[in-house]
Amino acid sequence: MDFLPEALENYIALHTSAEPELLRKLNRETHASVLMPQMLSGHVQGRFLKMLAAMINPVQMLEIGTFTGYSCLCFAEGMKEEATVHTIDINEERSSLVSRYIKEAGAGRKIKTYTGDALTIIPVIHEVFDMVFIDADKKNYLNYYNLVFNKVRKGGYIIADNVLWSGKVVEKIMKKDEETEAIKEFNDFITKDSRVENVLVPMRDGIMIVRKLI
Ligand SMILES: C[S@@+](CC[C@H](N)C(=O)[O-])C[C@H]1O[C@@H](n2cnc3c(N)ncnc32)[C@H](O)[C@@H]1O
Numbered sequence: 341m342d343f344l345p346e347a348l349e350n351y352i353a354l355h356t357s358a359e360p361e362l363l364r365k366l367n368r369e370t371h372a373s374v375l376m377p378q379m380l381s382g383h384v385q386g387r388f389l390k391m392l393a394a395m396i397n398p399v400q401m402l403e404i405g406t407f408t409g410y411s412c413l414c415f416a417e418g419m420k421e422e423a424t425v426h427t428i429d430i431n432e433e434r435s436s437l438v439s440r441y442i443k444e445a446g447a448g449r450k451i452k453t454y455t456g457d458a459l460t461i462i463p464v465i466h467e468v469f470d471m472v473f474i475d476a477d478k479k480n481y482l483n484y485y486n487l488v489f490n491k492v493r494k495g496g497y498i499i500a501d502n503v504l505w506s507g508k509v510v511e512k513i514m515k516k517d518e519e520t521e522a523i524k525e526f527n528d529f530i531t532k533d534s535r536v537e538n539v540l541v542p543m544r545d546g547i548m549i550v551r552k553l554i
Contacts, residue, residue: 343504343507343542352384353383353384356383356384356387357387359383359386359387360417362413362441362444362445363383363386363410363413363414366380366408366409366410366413366441367380367382367383367410369408369437370407370408370410374407374408374434374437379407380407380408380410380411381410381411381414381501381544382410382544384543384544385501385543385544385547386410386411386414387414388543388547389411389414389415389418389473390414390415390417390418391418392418392471392497392499392549393414393415393416393417393418393419393471394418394419396470396471396497397419397420397423397470398419398423398469398470398471398496398497399420399422399423399424399470400423400424400426400467400468400469400470401415401419401423401424401425401426401469401470401471401472401473402425402426402427402428402462402465402467402469402471402472402473402488402491403415403425403426403427403428403472403473403475404428404458404462404472404473404474404475404476404484404488405428405429405458405473405474405475405476405477405501406427406428406429406434406438406453407429407431407434407475408434408437408438408441409427409437409438409441409442409451411473411475412425412427412442412451413441413442413445413447413451415473416445416447416450416451417445417447419450421450423450424450424451424452424467425450425451425452426452426454426465426467427451427452427453427454428453428454428455428456428458428461428462428476429453429454429455429476430455430456430457430458430476431455432455435453435455438453439453458476458480458484459480459483459484459487462484462487462488462491463487465491467491468491468492468493469488469491469492469493469496470492470493470496470497471492471496471497471498471499472488472491472492472496472497472498472499473499473500473501474488474498474499474500474501475500475501475502478502478505478519478522478523479518479519479522480522481500481522481523481526482522482525482526482529485498485500485526485529485530489535489552492552493552494552494553494554495551495552495553496551496552497549497550497551497552498536498550498552499547499548499549499550500526500547500548500550501545501546501547502523502545502546503523503526503527503540503545503546503547503548504540504542504545504546505519505520505523505545505546506545508520508523509523509524509527509546526548527540527548530548530550535552535553535554536550536551536552536553537550537551537553538550538551
């Protein structure tokens, strides 16, 4: 997932605010005890997500794909006291780890967790969102976008992770590579969608930032 030479990646990390101690601990524990730890946002992207939350200043935010809670803790850190981040994950086994870190961070009031399939949970969260972060199964990115679109206020943001998909978006697609197909379809759809403006930021594996115009 590192597209830049290691020396530049190190330079970027050294010139970004330090990873808070609790997140460093969660990062380590995820790498030591959870499958596919590379799914966690990590130091620089985590600071970027916190910065986005501080800039956009959402009151209601939705995250699709909690994993071990790293990114939702970053969002919560950037959001004001009365704000809420609703975060959904289909995996039940990690929920006690997520709850433990939310408690340790003192973010229990700000973060509301949901366990189950986001496609069925999103329709029953009756909120108007200022910001949505899509970071779950790639084949449903466009479904998530369509599902949340009318729940996001005019001027609100929909942000999606991994839109460069390790560079596969510009490579010849192998047969049955449904994830790359889905990410490409998502990126193409957004870029042609006249209801929004968007920028693909080359942060780590690519972050699409979409702003609703209507
Ligand atoms: C890339 S990880 C999320 C990483 C996390 N946002 C972070 O930055 O630390 C993707 C997560 O999406 C979850 N997921 C996959 N399919 C899902 C679905 N249909 N509904 C909800 N969550 C899903 C997986 O269980 C996994 O934890």
